[in-house]
Amino acid sequence: MRYAMAIDTRKCVGCSDCVVACQTENDVPIGFCRDWVTETVDGTYPNVSIELRSERCNHCDNSPCVRCCPTGASHFEDGGIVLVTHNKCIGCGACIQSCPYEARYSHPDGYVDKCTFCIHRVRKGENPACVSVCPTKCMYFGDLDDPNSEIVNVLKNRKFKALSPEAGTKPNIFYLT
Amino acid sequence: MKEELFVSGRNIPNIDPYLNIWHWQIPIYLFLGGLAAGILFLAGVYTILGKEKEMQATVKWAPFIVPFALIIGLGMLFLDLKHKLYFWQLYTTIRLQSPMGWGAWVLMIMTPISIIWSASYLREVFPNWDWKFKFLCTFEAWVIKNRKLIAWPMAIYAVILGIYTGILLSAFNARPLWNTTILGPLFLVSGMSTGAATIILMSKNHEERKLISRLDLLFIAVELFFIVHMIMGFLAGSQVQIDAANLFLGGQFTVPFFVFVIILGLLFPAVLEILELIGFKMPIIIPAILVLLGGLIFRFIMVEAGQITRYLY
Ligand code: SF4
Ligand code: SF4
Numbered sequence: 001m002r003y004a005m006a007i008d009t010r011k012c013v014g015c016s017d018c019v020v021a022c023q024t025e026n027d028v029p030i031g032f033c034r035d036w037v038t039e040t041v042d043g044t045y046p047n048v049s050i051e052l053r054s055e056r057c058n059h060c061d062n063s064p065c066v067r068c069c070p071t072g073a074s075h076f077e078d079g080g081i082v083l084v085t086h087n088k089c090i091g092c093g094a095c096i097q098s099c100p101y102e103a104r105y106s107h108p109d110g111y112v113d114k115c116t117f118c119i120h121r122v123r124k125g126e127n128p129a130c131v132s133v134c135p136t137k138c139m140y141f142g143d144l145d146d147p148n149s150e151i152v153n154v155l156k157n158r159k160f161k162a163l164s165p166e167a168g169t170k171p172n173i174f175y176l177t
Numbered sequence: 178m179k180e181e182l183f184v185s186g187r188n189i190p191n192i193d194p195y196l197n198i199w200h201w202q203i204p205i206y207l208f209l210g211g212l213a214a215g216i217l218f219l220a221g222v223y224t225i226l227g228k229e230k231e232m233q234a235t236v237k238w239a240p241f242i243v244p245f246a247l248i249i250g251l252g253m254l255f256l257d258l259k260h261k262l263y264f265w266q267l268y269t270t271i272r273l274q275s276p277m278g279w280g281a282w283v284l285m286i287m288t289p290i291s292i293i294w295s296a297s298y299l300r301e302v303f304p305n306w307d308w309k310f311k312f313l314c315t316f317e318a319w320v321i322k323n324r325k326l327i328a329w330p331m332a333i334y335a336v337i338l339g340i341y342t343g344i345l346l347s348a349f350n351a352r353p354l355w356n357t358t359i360l361g362p363l364f365l366v367s368g369m370s371t372g373a374a375t376i377i378l379m380s381k382n383h384e385e386r387k388l389i390s391r392l393d394l395l396f397i398a399v400e401l402f403f404i405v406h407m408i409m410g411f412l413a414g415s416q417v418q419i420d421a422a423n424l425f426l427g428g429q430f431t432v433p434f435f436v437f438v439i440i441l442g443l444l445f446p447a448v449l450e451i452l453e454l455i456g457f458k459m460p461i462i463i464p465a466i467l468v469l470l471g472g473l474i475f476r477f478i479m480v481e482a483g484q485i486t487r488y489l490y
Contacts, residue, residue, distance in 0.1 A: 091259030
């Protein structure tokens with residue numbers, strides 16, 4: 001099993017519903033977020049292109065954050081989901097330094113927090129909160145090892161990219177372009 | 178033209194707009210670690226060479242600072258933690274891939290060695306010192322007899338500790354300014370140089386001071402070479418590394434880096450030490466203090482600047 005997400009940058013309208021859904025679902029403290037939406041504008045008027053991306057932890061296959069954690073608080077769960085065990089985390093900040101995507105933050109309670117792919121929902125067979133709430137249905141969540149899954153299908157038929165693959169972390173969030 | 182912004186208004190403390198999760202504690206931790214490594218290395222080497230008589234400050238007095246430096250260093254590491262109550266878990270896990278874990282363990286081994294080393298010289302400072310318990314006296318006698326034997330692992334561990342202070346940073350691929358293998362050796366020689374400076378400050382023997390300041394000159398030369406090497410390496414690297422080097426070559430850290438680290442921390446003390454060597458009378462305290470300050474500021478700049486370098490997608 002290898003969980004991943006594909007996000008359609010052509011359908012996304014930047015409404016930030018995914019951000020709010022995550023904050024509500026996961027009790028993210030005010031002023032923090034586990035996912036966020038960026039807008040990249042390329043070119044000068046009238047030749048401009050805009051790309052909207054909903055970003056979060058990439059649940060990397062080769063994740064530096066798991067490697068550098070001195071206590072094993074950052075670890076892999078089934079399906080390659082990267083999680084932080086709160087009462088094992090000492091808050092040293094090494095994993096925050098190690099993430100090329102700035103996907104982690106220091107929770108006001110001291111431990112490090114980030115996207116969990118809503119593992120509590122996924123284990124019940126549901127989609128992560130961000131995916132299920134998206135009004136344009138631009139996000140696909142699923143198992144890359146299952147040839148019949150929607151995500152494998154969409155990645156087969158569309159052009160896609162990952163963010164900063166040169167950072168070498170083997171990210172698992174793919175952006176359909 | 179390409180511009181990126183957060184549509185969802187992300188502004189997380191210490192992460193946006195620039196990462197600043199490690200504050201003053203980490204540079205001080207690295208500085209004290211390097212200083213301790215420098216002193217213990219020189220103490221070990223001169224003990225192995227059988228020079229205890231000639232190099233009193235190196236072998237006996239300067240190492241008294243080390244246990245304090247290491248304990249304060251560990252204290253700094255502790256202060257940096259945000260989930261402090263769970264600190265003990267650093268010592269219930271061994272994770273070879275984690276530089277943070279390495280550091281905690283290396284310090285845990287180094288601190289007792291340095292305490293034992295200094296304790297064995299305690300009676301030379303306070304002749305009336307009494308260890309109270311018999312087994313402590315026996316242990317002391319054993320240590321005094323086997324100093325050369327202890328000096329070997331001590332010197333080797335000192336090198337590991339010194340290199341470690343650089344590796345803690347260089348292991349982070351996500352921070353291009355740190356992600357260079359030269360950082361280990363660079364922080365090691367810089368630590369040696371600050372250790373030598375401390376010895377110079379503590380020594381009352383002219384010959385010893387001269388010898389150590391000559392060594393310091395060598396450390397400074399190697400350090401300068403490594404810094405040039407590091408920047409050349411960045412400039413020959415990928416875009417993120419070129420951007421990292423440019424922080425020092427015209428970017429926002431140019432002035433503090435060249436003024437405090439290169440000129441005041443390395444070149445100026447080197448010139449003073451050379452003048453002293455060719456016979457001019459120099460207050461040797463000045464280059465020593467400049468080297469110490471330069472080493473401290475160097476670590477502050479590296480930690481601060483490294484955090485703002487990143488992969489931009
Ligand atoms: S995106 Fe960052 S936090 Fe998430 S797995 Fe990759 S390196 Fe770790
Ligand atoms: S902050 Fe917590 S999760 Fe991150 S590396 Fe340190 S102990 Fe591990």
